[in-house]
Amino acid sequence: MVQYNIALIGFGGVNRAFAELVAERNNRWRTELGFQLNIVAVTDLNLGSVVSANGIDARMLIETRFERGGFAKLSGGSAEADNEQVIRQAPADIVAEATFTNPYDGEPAVSHCRWALESGRHVITTNKGPVALAAADLKALARRNHVSFEYEGAVMSGTPVIRMAKTMLAGSGLNGFEGILNGTSNFVLGRMESGLGFSEAIGEAQALGYAEADPTADVEGHDVRLKVVILANELLGATLTPGDVSCRGISSLTVGDIESAAKERCRWKLIGSAIRGEDGRIEASVAPRRLALDHPLAGVGGAINAVSINTDLLGAVTVTGPGAGRVETAYALLSDIVAIHRAVHVNKEAAE
Ligand SMILES: NC(=O)C1=CN([C@@H]2O[C@H](COP(=O)(O)OP(=O)(O)OC[C@H]3O[C@@H](n4cnc5c(N)ncnc54)[C@H](OP(=O)(O)O)[C@@H]3O)[C@@H](O)[C@H]2O)C=CC1
Numbered sequence: 001m002v003q004y005n006i007a008l009i010g011f012g013g014v015n016r017a018f019a020e021l022v023a024e025r026n027n028r029w030r031t032e033l034g035f036q037l038n039i040v041a042v043t044d045l046n047l048g049s050v051v052s053a054n055g056i057d058a059r060m061l062i063e064t065r066f067e068r069g070g071f072a073k074l075s076g077g078s079a080e081a082d083n084e085q086v087i088r089q090a091p092a093d094i095v096a097e098a099t100f101t102n103p104y105d106g107e108p109a110v111s112h113c114r115w116a117l118e119s120g121r122h123v124i125t126t127n128k129g130p131v132a133l134a135a136a137d138l139k140a141l142a143r144r145n146h147v148s149f150e151y152e153g154a155v156m157s158g159t160p161v162i163r164m165a166k167t168m169l170a171g172s173g174l175n176g177f178e179g180i181l182n183g184t185s186n187f188v189l190g191r192m193e194s195g196l197g198f199s200e201a202i203g204e205a206q207a208l209g210y211a212e213a214d215p216t217a218d219v220e221g222h223d224v225r226l227k228v229v230i231l232a233n234e235l236l237g238a239t240l241t242p243g244d245v246s247c248r249g250i251s252s253l254t255v256g257d258i259e260s261a262a263k264e265r266c267r268w269k270l271i272g273s274a275i276r277g278e279d280g281r282i283e284a285s286v287a288p289r290r291l292a293l294d295h296p297l298a299g300v301g302g303a304i305n306a307v308s309i310n311t312d313l314l315g316a317v318t319v320t321g322p323g324a325g326r327v328e329t330a331y332a333l334l335s336d337i338v339a340i341h342r343a344v345h346v347n348k349e350a351a352e
């Protein structure tokens, strides 16, 4: 039986939900997917770090109420999150990076990914920073070290869009996309339509695990801007940086704007888009748009996301599904491991 040893970097909503999935579903994965997972290290800014070559009980990890520095009480534990040492030295095959997204330089997550790849570990991440800001370098580093860098959860959480479009739409002539790419702001707009205030709606999105550590990134459009960069670079072969994407969020929309749109059978949505012009240049933007209720994106509610990908041969292909949520995003990490497993084992077996 194939077993992957996993190191979790950051133990917040997503990696905690991932540990919960490991606790609940490892047996099922063994039969369904042909591998099992073994958590051998966890680091967290607040809790410290713990390493155990024999594996750390996933159920214990999620059920124990640790205090600040609480991992020190575990065998192999420390009150400090010594990320570099853990990433480089723990006996992990795969490092799951799920610390906060830094939209400016991607750190410290970029360094976490770099240390892991340099040390010959595969990296799976839901963190948009390293993917939007350092993907080319990290992919090259992964290639040099014969490991994978996988990041399906960086856009639309567990809903497959990056890998799906790159593999299943290959050759279809991708020339643009537009969509709702932030669960929090879509949820907030919907709650405001129901009469809730902006701040209360953000509070609900935080409690549900949708929002960024600093929700300004959600409502000011910065999170969508990173996702537009990722999709444009991955699907359209662009080389955008966040500075290339004009960006306006939803914070200036008032209850009055929302009510007047409703009276005219319209609805506000935060739309991220990128289009290849006739000269080959990619124009990308993030901005609120007032959509007629019969527009295909107008009915996408709550933390659901949707992106319509324009192709030469098929016209628009739309992918819709959860765009945020702890478990939904933890699933993206599993899908990354499935991709690594197929690349490493299944393809190798087929070649033999
Ligand atoms: N939640 C979601 O729906 C989605 C999240 N993502 C991305 O996934 C990542 C994780 O999200 P989520 O779990 O919700 O976020 P959380 O804020 O819940 O968790 C992040 C965890 O990482 C810890 N952390 C921060 N910096 C460090 C560090 N330097 N070393 C070790 N640990 C650190 C935080 O500790 P502390 O709290 O003490 O700072 C926190 O426990 C983010 O990058 C997010 O953008 C992507 C798609 C969807």
Ligand SMILES: N[C@@H](CCO)C(=O)O
Pocket: 154, 155, 156, 157, 181, 182, 183, 184, 185, 210, 211, 212, 218, 223, 323, 324, 325
């Ligand atoms: N905060 C983000 C998480 C998913 O990237 C959102 O609400 O969409």
